[in-house]
Amino acid sequence: xxxxxxxxxxxxxxxxxxxxxxxxxxxxxxxxxxxxxxxxxxxxxxxxxxxxxxxxxxxxxxxxxxxxxxxxxxxxxxxxxxxxxxxxxxxxxxxxxxxxxxxxxxxxxxxxxxxxxxxxxxxxxxxxxxxxxxxxxxxxxxxxxxxxxxxxxxxxxxxxxxxxxxxxxxxxxxxxxxxxxxxxxxxxxxxxxxxxxxxxxxxxxxxxxxxxxxxxxxxxxxxxxxxxxxxxxxxxxxxxxxxxxxxxxxxxxxxxxxxxxxxxxxxxxxxxxxxxxxxxxx
Amino acid sequence: xxxxxxxxxxxxxxxxxxxxxxxxxxxxxxxxxxxxxxxxxxxxxxxxxxxxxxxxxxxxxxxxxxxxxxxxxxxxxxxxxxxxxxxxxxxxxxxxxxxxxxxxxxxxxxxxxxxxxxxxxxxxxxxxxxxxxxxxxxxxxxxxxxxxxxxxxxxxxxxxxxxxxxxxxxxxxxxxxxxxxxxxxxxxxxxxxxxxxxxxxxxxxxxxxxxxxxxx
Numbered sequence: 187x188x189x190x191x192x193x194x195x196x197x198x199x200x201x202x203x204x205x206x207x208x209x210x211x212x213x214x215x216x217x218x219x220x221x222x223x224x225x226x227x228x229x230x231x232x233x234x235x236x237x238x239x240x241x242x243x244x245x246x247x248x249x250x251x252x253x254x255x256x257x258x259x260x261x262x263x264x265x266x267x268x269x270x271x272x273x274x275x276x277x278x279x280x281x282x283x284x285x286x287x288x289x290x291x292x293x294x295x296x297x298x299x300x301x302x303x304x305x306x307x308x309x310x311x312x313x314x315x316x317x318x319x320x321x322x323x324x325x326x327x328x329x330x331x332x333x334x335x336x337x338x339x340x341x342x343x344x345x346x347x348x349x350x351x352x353x354x355x356x357x358x359x360x361x362x363x364x365x366x367x368x369x370x371x372x373x374x375x376x377x378x379x380x381x382x383x384x385x386x387x388x389x390x391x392x393x394x395x396x397x398x399x400x401x402x403x404x405x406x407x408x409x410x411x412x413x414x415x416x417x418x419x420x421x422x423x424x425x426x427x428x429x430x431x432x433x434x435x436x437x438x439x440x441x442x443x444x445x446x447x448x449x450x451x452x453x454x455x456x457x458x459x460x461x462x463x464x465x466x467x468x
Numbered sequence: 469x470x471x472x473x474x475x476x477x478x479x480x481x482x483x484x485x486x487x488x489x490x491x492x493x494x495x496x497x498x499x500x501x502x503x504x505x506x507x508x509x510x511x512x513x514x515x516x517x518x519x520x521x522x523x524x525x526x527x528x529x530x531x532x533x534x535x536x537x538x539x540x541x542x543x544x545x546x547x548x549x550x551x552x553x554x555x556x557x558x559x560x561x562x563x564x565x566x567x568x569x570x571x572x573x574x575x576x577x578x579x580x581x582x583x584x585x586x587x588x589x590x591x592x593x594x595x596x597x598x599x600x601x602x603x604x605x606x607x608x609x610x611x612x613x614x615x616x617x618x619x620x621x622x623x624x625x626x627x628x629x630x631x632x633x634x635x636x637x638x639x640x641x642x643x644x645x646x647x648x649x650x651x652x653x654x655x656x657x658x659x660x661x662x663x664x665x666x667x668x669x670x671x672x673x674x675x676x677x678x679x680x681x682x683x684x
Contacts (some may be wrong), residue, residue: 202547206554213558216564224568244635345575349659432475 205459223250229279236326236340237302237309261311262299269293270339271418283315283324287412297415302328309337310423312416316408319400320345323354323408329368333420341361341405351401362392379406402443475601483606487613489678494617496681498587502578504618505663511634514622515575518615520559520578522608525587528552529595529607536596548591549582556581577595586610621666629657 188194231253234240239260244253264278267291278298286295300311308331315324321344328337339360346352353359366377368388378391379402385391394402487614493499500521508519531551532539560578563571571578581587590610595603626632631639631653643651656662676682 189538189540190542195543198538198540199543199546202550206550210557213561217561217617220565221561221568224564414580 219384227253230254230261232340232342233257233300233311233326234260236311236328236338237304238338239302239304260302260304261300262303265299265301267299267416267419267422268296269415269418271416271420271422283313284322287315292415293298299416299419300326301422306330312413314408314412316404316411317406318343318346318354319351319398320347321368323401323404325408327363327409327413329420331423333424334367334369336363336366336368343401346401347398349397350395351398353395353398354401354405359392359395366390366392368413368420376410376413377406378410379403480602480605480632481559483602484609484612487610488616491610491613491616492674493586493589494667495591495674497586499589500614501664501667503580503584504614504621504667505660506576507574508618508622508625508663509658510573511622511626512562513570514618515562515615516567516570517574517577518612518618520563520574521581521584521586521614522611524552524555524559524581525590525611525614526604526608528555528587529590530600530604531555532591533598533600533603535618539596540561544596545588548588553582554680566612586614598677617667617670620670621663621676624666625657625663628654629662 189198223433227250231240231243234256236251237260240253240256243249243253245287266274266276266278266281268274272320274296276296278300281296281298283298286297289295298313300313302311309328310331310333313324313325313326315322317323323341323343323346325341327339329335330337341354341360343352343355346354351421363377368374370390376389378405379394380387381391381399387393470573487493490496494504503517503521507513507515528551532548535547539550556579560571560580563574563578587607590607594606598606611651623633626634627638631637631644631651639651639653640649641647643649645652654662
């Protein structure tokens with residue numbers, strides 16, 4: 187057979203491409219389940235790391251089971267909120283933050299909130315996403331229940347420069363965020379990434395990465411842009427803040443009762459343990 | 469191989485062992501340097517990269533050799549690329565499914581196996597003119613020899629740069645200055661230039677043992 191004829195060449199290449207395409211499509215289909223599982227586990231791990239959990243992930247033998255367990259243990263609630271701070275229906279974990287942030291009308295955005303409970307302490311984990319120098323950067327910020335103090339942060343990236351911008355994914359950079367404040371008095375300022383010495387180091391900024399200026403600035407912009415969507419949510423939560431976790435002490439018809447903010451039930455309490463401060467008298 | 473020649477004849481074995489010394493693709497032919505610099509900071513990605521390249525060189529040589537009499541000469545290179553690219557995508561997908569952490573570390577370099585000169589080099593130079601089994605052996609040998617150099621470079625870079633091997637601490641913690649000792653990891657080892665220098669030393673050592681490689 188003349189393998190150099192035009193007909194042969196065209197038919198040969200067509201058959202080759204069909205066979206290769208079929209093989210790759212089959213492989214992609216067969217491997218889809220474990221691949222998606224990996225992505226899900228990684229997301230759960232990043233969420234947990236923003237509250238300082240899942241620290242042993244590198245050591246354990248069955249990482250998937252370990253992460254699932256930790257996630258079940260600490261993340262007690264997931265829900266979506268809109269920019270007005272109202273809860274909306276939907277699956278928070280599966281929400282595509284990129285698509286939400288791309289919506290031109292912010293009113294249509296529904297943003298995930300993950301609630302972590304650890305030893306009676308409630309932390310709120312908020313996802314953030316933005317553009318780095320070479321590609322997307324994203325992460326999770328956890329705030330304490332004053333909705334002002336940052337508890338922890340975790341960042342990841344597609345392809346920032348190794349050794350420079352990629353340092354945002356290191357614990358050394360991330361641990362600087364603990365204890366920083368999102369609000370300056372009542373004004374939302376987020377956390378800025380600065381060059382030390384350029385402005386006074388305070389509770390609203392952290393040290394950027396030398397040589398990774400654009401990525402550092404991108405992290406700051408990402409935090410401001412994403413977290414500012416939650417301002418109404420923060421304000422609403424602050425107003426509804428119970429005096430102590432899960433329970434609100436209220437005075438009803440002259441009796442002091444304890445209201446469980448989750449179930450909504452009232453329970454009479456022994457008043458000798460409390461000092462009543464009646465703000466209406468002041 | 470002819471009907472009479474056994475599968476593991478001396479000639480076929482030589483195809484496998486040759487790349488480890490006189491025909492080493494990295495130290496003698498100086499191919500595949502780019503990825504050798506990029507993935508050798510730690511031992512684990514270097515091993516996975518070595519294995520991936522071995523699988524791709526071996527099977528692409530084998531498949532091309534099976535097809536060699538049917539490939540139209542004018543689109544020869546394209547056909548080779550399609551086969552190599554398909555294998556690389558398969559390797560990439562399998563890594564993403566079963567070695568996710570490593571595949572994240574290797575990132576683009578798995579995809580860039582396609583551009584590794586060793587693979588196209590072996591196909592053009594060997595697989596197109598030889599039978600499938602010797603081609604498979606030749607491909608596996610060259611891939612493994614490339615992997616061996618990667619592992620040697622990564623061994624020194626991880627040990628001296630991070631004080632660990634495969635993630636396990638080798639240099640005792642108490643030696644470090646921060647713990648009151650005298651030792652500090654060599655930060656330069658983590659950066660790509662040091663891979664080049666380690667590679668240079670390997671070439672030097674190899675040539676001091678094997679005088680036939682020294683250019684007159």
